Amino acid sequence: MGIGDLALADREVLGYLEPVAAENEFLGCKEPLAAVAITKNKLVKMGRNERECDVVLSHPSVSSVHCMFWAIRFDEDSVPMYYVNDCSLNGIQLNGLSMKRGQTCLLDDGDIITVPNAIDYRFVARIKLTTNGLVEQLGFQKNVENWHITSKVVGSGTFGHVLVANNTAFANSGRQAINFAVKIIKMKPSRLDKEAKILLKLAHPNIIKVHKTFAGSSDHLYIFQDLITGGDLFSYLAKSDCLSPVSETEALLIVYQILHALRYLHSQGVVHRDLKLDNILLCTPEPCARIVLADFGIAKDLSSSRSRMHTVVGTPEYCAPEVGFKADRTAYKEFARAATFEQQGYDAKCDLWSLGVIAHIVLTGISPFYGDGSEASIIRNAKVGSLSFSSRQWSKVSDHAKSFVRRLLEIDVQKRLDSRSAFHHSWIAKHKGQLEKLYHKRIVQDVETTPKVEELDWKRKLPKTVNLSPSTVPKKRWPKSTTETLFSCPRGLIRQGSPSFLDVIATRSSTLWNYSKLNSIIVKPMLCFECSLYKKSRQKTWLIA
Ligand SMILES: Nc1ncnc2c1ncn2[C@@H]1O[C@H](COP(=O)(O)OP(=O)(O)OP(=O)(O)O)[C@@H](O)[C@H]1O
Numbered sequence: 001m002g003i004g005d006l007a008l009a010d011r012e013v014l015g016y017l018e019p020v021a022a023e024n025e026f027l028g029c030k031e032p033l034a035a036v037a038i039t040k041n042k043l044v045k046m047g048r049n050e051r052e053c054d055v056v057l058s059h060p061s062v063s064s065v066h067c068m069f070w071a072i073r074f075d076e077d078s079v080p081m082y083y084v085n086d087c088s089l090n091g092i093q094l095n096g097l098s099m100k101r102g103q104t105c106l107l108d109d110g111d112i113i114t115v116p117n118a119i120d121y122r123f124v125a126r127i128k129l130t131t132n133g134l135v136e137q138l139g140f141q142k143n144v145e146n147w148h149i150t151s152k153v154v155g156s157g158t159f160g161h162v163l164v165a166n167n168t169a170f171a172n173s174g175r176q177a178i179n180f181a182v183k184i185i186k187m188k189p190s191r192l193d194k195e196a197k198i199l200l201k202l203a204h205p206n207i208i209k210v211h212k213t214f215a216g217s218s219d220h221l222y223i224f225q226d227l228i229t230g231g232d233l234f235s236y237l238a239k240s241d242c243l244s245p246v247s248e249t250e251a252l253l254i255v256y257q258i259l260h261a262l263r264y265l266h267s268q269g270v271v272h273r274d275l276k277l278d279n280i281l282l283c284t285p286e287p288c289a290r291i292v293l294a295d296f297g298i299a300k301d302l303s304s305s306r307s308r309m310h311t312v313v314g315t316p317e318y319c320a321p322e323v324g325f326k327a328d329r330t331a332y333k334e335f336a337r338a339a340t341f342e343q344q345g346y347d348a349k350c351d352l353w354s355l356g357v358i359a360h361i362v363l364t365g366i367s368p369f370y371g372d373g374s375e376a377s378i379i380r381n382a383k384v385g386s387l388s389f390s391s392r393q394w395s396k397v398s399d400h401a402k403s404f405v406r407r408l409l410e411i412d413v414q415k416r417l418d419s420r421s422a423f424h425h426s427w428i429a430k431h432k433g434q435l436e437k438l439y440h441k442r443i444v445q446d447v448e449t450t451p452k453v454e455e456l457d458w459k460r461k462l463p464k465t466v467n468l469s470p471s472t473v474p475k476k477r478w479p480k481s482t483t484e485t486l487f488s489c490p491r492g493l494i495r496q497g498s499p500s501f502l503d504v505i506a507t508r509s510s511t512l513w514n515y516s517k518l519n520s521i522i523v524k525p526m527l528c529f530e531c532s533l534y535k536k537s538r539q540k541t542w543l544i545a
Pocket residue numbers: 074154155156157158159160161162181183208225226227228229231232274278279281294295296297540541
C-alpha cells in the first residue's frame with residue numbers, strides 16, 4: 001500500500017516508511033497497512049508498545065521500542081538527513097546488514113529496514129540529495145587515508161562546512177558502517193590547527209569527540225569527528241516560524257549537561273566563546289537526549305598563559321557585554337582590540353553569560369535581549385542587561401529557574417556564577433540527586449554504547465529469538481498529525497495558520513545563515529504585543545579583531 005494523498009500534501013513530511021510485502025502477506029491484518037510519514041525532528045517509533053509506538057509490531061521477539069526514525073533539516077535550503085536508530089535486543093537490518101545495538105545510521109532513499117519477524121519497510125526520501133555538491137564545488141578531498149568524505153552536508157557555518165564521512169575500515173566488517181562527520185575549514189595556514197589542537201586534548205561525554213585531523217592542500221583543514229545525529233538545539237526548538245520552549249525539566253537537563261561540559265572545559269583552561277543554540281548538538285531529537293558541544297572555532301586555550309582575552313569574538317545575541325561588542329559596526333575599524341583593553345578584557349565567565357541566554361530561550365522561547373532583532377539593539381540591550389520575568393512565557397517557570405537565569409545574565413562579572421558555583425545554585429542543587437542519576441543512566445551510558453573507531457569486531461549477545469509462525473500481524477498507526485504541532489505554537493507569539501491574527505513579513509534573505517543579509521522584520525503595528533517578537537533565525541559568529 002502506498003502513501004496517502006493527505007501525507008503528500010503535507011509539506012512537513014520529509015520521508016516515508018512503506019511496508020514492503022506482497023499483497024497477500026497483508027491478509028489477516030485488521031486494517032490495511034499504511035505508509036508512515038517522517039516529519040522534521042519528530043521521532044517515529046516502531047515496536048511492541050502500543051502506547052509509545054507509531055508502528056506497532058506485536059511479535060514477542062520485537063522490543064518495546066525496537067527502532068526509531070527521524071529526519072533533521074539544518075535549514076529550509078538544505079537536504080534533510082534521515083536516520084534510523086536500533087534500540088532493540090534482537091536487532092534490525094539495514095539493507096541486509098545488521099546494525100549494532102544503539103547504533104544510528106543514515107538512511108538513503110530506497111533503503112530497506114528489516115525487523116525480524118515483522119514485515120520489511122522501505123524508506124522513501126521526500127527530498128533527495130543531488131550530486132555535484134560542495135565537495136566538487138569547493139575542491140575538497142574525497143579521501144583522506146581510510147576516511148571517505150561524502151556529499152551529504154550536515155550543516156554550514158561562518159568558518160566551514162560539516163559533511164558526512166565514513167571510515168573505510170568499517171566497510172568490510174559485514175555490519176552496517178558507522179557514520180562520522182568531517183568539518184572542513186578554509187583558513188590561513190597559521191591558524192590551521194587551532195580548533196583541532198584544542199579538540200584533540202578534550203575528552204568528555206558532552207564535548208564533540210574528534211578522531212583525526214588532517215591539513216590538506218589549499219589550506220583546508222579536515223576535522224573528523226563523531227556525527228551527532230539529532231541535529232542542533234536551534235533546529236530542535238524551531239517550530240514553524242519561531243522557537244518553542246521546552247518543559248522546565250527538559251530545560252534543566254539541557255542546562256545541566258552544558259554546565260558539565262563547561263566545568264570540564266574551564267578546568268582544562270579552555271573557553272568556548274561561542275556557545276549558542278546552533279553549537280549545541282543532540283544525539284537524538286527527544287527530551288533527555290545526550291547533548292554535545294561543538295564548534296570550537298573561536299575557542300581559546302588559556303592553559304599555558306592563564307591570561308585574559310581581548311579579542312571581540314562571538315555571536316552578539318549570546319555574547320557577554322564585557323567582550324566588547326559595539327552597537328555601531330563602524331567603531332570596530334578604529335577600536336578593534338582596544339575596545340576590550342579599556343575594559344580589562346574578559347575571562348571564562350563569558351561562557352556562563354551565553355549559557356544564561358540559552359537557558360532563557362529554552363525556558364521561554366524568547367531571546368532575552370533580542371529587542372527589534374537588529375544586532376545594534378541586541379548589543380545595546382545586553383549592555384543594560386535588564387531582564388523581565390513578567391511575560392506570560394515565564395508564568396509557569398519556577399522562581400529557582402528565574403533566579404538561575406538572573407545569576408548568569410549578571411552584568412557584574414564578579415557577581416556572575418562560574419561553571420563550578422553554578423552547580424550549587426538552588427535550581428540545580430535542589431534536583432542534584434535525580435540529575436546525577438539521570439546523567440549517569442542516560443548520558444554516560446550512551447557514550448559507553450557509542451561505537452568507537454577502534455572497535456572493529458562487533459559482537460552483540462542476542463537473547464534467543466522466539467520463533468512463531470506465521471508472523472503475527474503488525475498493527476499500524478499514523479503518527480500524530482503534524483498539522484497539530486503547526487497550529488499550536490506554545491509561545492503564542494505567532495500562530496501559524498491564522499494570518500489575520502498576526503501578519504509577519506520577514507524581509508530577510510531566504511539564506512538564513514547569511515547574517516549580513518538579515519534585514520528588519522516588519523510586524524503590523526496593531527499586532528505588536530506583550531514582548532519582543534523572536535523570529536527564528538540563525539545568528540553568525542563574528543571575528544572582529
Ligand atoms: N559533529 C557534528 N555532527 C552533526 N552536526 C554537526 C557536527 N558539527 C557541526 N554540525 C552542524 O553543522 C553546523 C555548522 O557547524 P559549525 O558550527 O562547527 O561551523 P562554523 O563554521 O564554525 O559555524 P559558526 O558560524 O557557528 O561559527 C552546526 O550548527 C551543526 O548544526
